[in-house]
Amino acid sequence: MLKLESVSKSYGRRQALDRVDLELRPGELVGLFGENGAGKTTLMKCILGYLDHRGSITLDGAPVTRKNIGRLSFATSEHSFFPTLPAEAHREFYRLHFPHFREKRFERLMDFFELPRSRELRRFSTGQQNQFEVILALCQGADYILMDEPFAGNDIFNREDFYKVLLGILEPGETVLLSTHLLEEVENFISRAVLLRSGKIVGDMPMMELEESGRSLMDFVKEAYQYRPDRVSRALSDLAPEEE
Template sequence: MLDLKNVKKTYLGGSTALDGVNLSIGPGEIVGLFGENGAGKTTLMKCILGLLRYQGEIALDGQPITPKNIARLSFATCEHSYFPALTAGAHRDFYQEHFPRFRGKRFAALMDFFQLPMGKAVRSFSTGQKNQFEVILALSQGADYILMDEPFAGNDIFNREDFYKVLLGILEPEETILLSTHLLEEVQHFIGRAVLLHQGKVAGDITTLELEEQGRGLMDFVKETYQYKADRVSRALGELTDRE
């Protein structure tokens, strides 16, 4: 269980990125993390990974996250965290050495599925291939909690859909995914729970089962939570037209 209690993050400039986040994510969950730009999604992930200092408590099965248990978390980010000069094969060897639970079979299968070259330096990959490789590494590390921050930015729709399908097929029951994305409609059938962040706070937290029972779609839930005004565009256009 990944537990966050009253997690706060204020940057040196004084801006508050996280304002008392409470969240529990259990084993086997696939959680979508949504929110507008600047809502705190990336900051939240970086705090979980210990990449940023924060106030509050973050615990993994009751233990603070330290170098001893950090390998239970993996991270796929649109900023990319691989070594550009290494080949995919060299990454595999490197990860095998540092992450004892590295899933070599999964790595090989995913590399094969996406037809990524094993012997070329990753820097020579296309943007889409780099994203795929980043996610492959995160999925193959052998982590219990896989954090993904906008991992498919730059990939085409077919590519992304393939990936969701493959992901659902390969995940073990105890593997947990926390996926931050703006592609709400795309992932709604893939996730089991949606967490909405707004101005550094959890504004909504619901399972897709609950949504189904209520007869609502994920987009409706998001719009309601954010109090989205549907007439916003027409009013703005009207005002603009009047002025002219």
């Protein structure tokens, strides 16, 4: 289990995470939602040890260190691959460095996205780079796969099909934490929804429970955020040019 206890993070005076408690259990597919600046990326970077923070983060009871960091993988739109290497060189690198590298899955996903194996990554389109970033995170052999808006800029056909493929290939013990703004697209993929607002968890709901209550993910997010439908009309009337 990946466990966060009272995790807080500030950038100078700006508090990005405020005493976050969160447990991710093996096999869960968790959607992490929240408005721009809610703290989703910061949360993932704290889990990965990229950022100093207060509070505790443990993997099966042990702090995240060089010893167990390989159990976590990360796909980010900031990209973490080597731009001057082709896909096939990444496959070799991962095979050498990650004992649980999933080579068969790598080949299948490369075929699914129809990515060229011998072209340097910097010559991929942004969408293809995102796809490759996700492939690496899924094939590293990690138990906890963190994905931070992995498909920002990708076309809808690839994204929707991809979530179906993902459901088919994930093994029971693999856990996914996926941050995205595209609620409808992942509604049928995730098993649990976690909502962040101003660095605090304001909602945490198993999708089964949500379905049983007859509400959609969007309903849940709007409730938790106390969404105000009059916000747009108010902003427009405030911003409208004054009459002479």
